[in-house]
Amino acid sequence: MAQLRIWGRANSVNVQKVLWCCGELGIPFERLDAGMQYGQVDTAEYRAMNPNGRIPTLVDGDVVLWESHAILRYLALREIERQPGQEQRLLYPAAAAARARVERWLDWVLSTLQPAERNLFWGMVRTKPEDRDMAVINAAAEASASVWRVLDAHLAHGHPFVEGDALTLADIALGAYARRWFGIDIPGKPQLPRLDAWYGRLTQRPAFQQFVAPPLT
Ligand SMILES: N[C@@H](CCC(=O)N[C@@H](CS)C(=O)NCC(=O)O)C(=O)O
Numbered sequence: 738m739a740q741l742r743i744w745g746r747a748n749s750v751n752v753q754k755v756l757w758c759c760g761e762l763g764i765p766f767e768r769l770d771a772g773m774q775y776g777q778v779d780t781a782e783y784r785a786m787n788p789n790g791r792i793p794t795l796v797d798g799d800v801v802l803w804e805s806h807a808i809l810r811y812l813a814l815r816e817i818e819r820q821p822g823q824e825q826r827l828l829y830p831a832a833a834a835a836r837a838r839v840e841r842w843l844d845w846v847l848s849t850l851q852p853a854e855r856n857l858f859w860g861m862v863r864t865k866p867e868d869r870d871m872a873v874i875n876a877a878a879e880a881s882a883s884v885w886r887v888l889d890a891h892l893a894h895g896h897p898f899v900e901g902d903a904l905t906l907a908d909i910a911l912g913a914y915a916r917r918w919f920g921i922d923i924p925g926k927p928q929l930p931r932l933d934a935w936y937g938r939l940t941q942r943p944a945f946q947q948f949v950a951p952p953l954t
Pocket residue numbers: 749750751752771772773778790791792793803804805806847
């Protein structure tokens with residue numbers, strides 16, 4: 738069977754989620770640079786795969802997918818089909834309630850976390866210091882802190898991962914953004930000890946270290 742292909746530059750948070758997920762599941766893949774300085778995304782060939790001209794895009798034989806969380810779900814379900822009964826190990830619980838608890842965080846990352854943190858990341862990482870609008874950045878830092886407080890409070894459940902004792906897709910989607918939060922130095926960040934401890938556990942994972950931990954650019 739042809740190797741799975743993932744289009745997208747390695748420093749994109751949405752690509753990183755997908756690479757990390759492949760690493761956790763032991764799925765081999767080939768990554769092809771696309772987006773920002775690599776271009777590709779405006780070519781007719783790329784738009785035929787992904788009409789949004791965004792990254793990531795996944796190609797698995799005749800399955801072509803865009804939207805990082807749809808790709809995460811697909812990768813987990815693809816492994817579950819191949820290894821029935823292994824859901825606990827495969828990032829995506831089977832029972833309705835357990836799966837829905839994972840799904841809510843996947844939705845929350847796209848609807849709530851990503852919009853709150855975007856200007857913090859872009860302002861501090863992708864803008865030269867002399868060009869930064871600190872009012873916009875500080876507002877985004879405050880908005881991000883409020884959002885991360887929600888996860889910190891949730892982690893009072895005392896389990897090592899977001900939805901229990903096993904890593905799930907929720908940890909991957911949230912953890913990719915946590916890398917940015919912990920990697921950006923800005924005054925006034927709140928102390929969030931449960932979030933720190935959870936993030937510390939993620940940083941021990943080889944696939945996180947390989948695909949998500951590299952310097953923010
Ligand atoms: N909701 C989409 C967002 C995709 C997206 O906006 N990706 C960014 C990179 S993180 C992108 O394509 N940026 C333009 C570029 O790199 O050229 C997803 O989760 O996949």
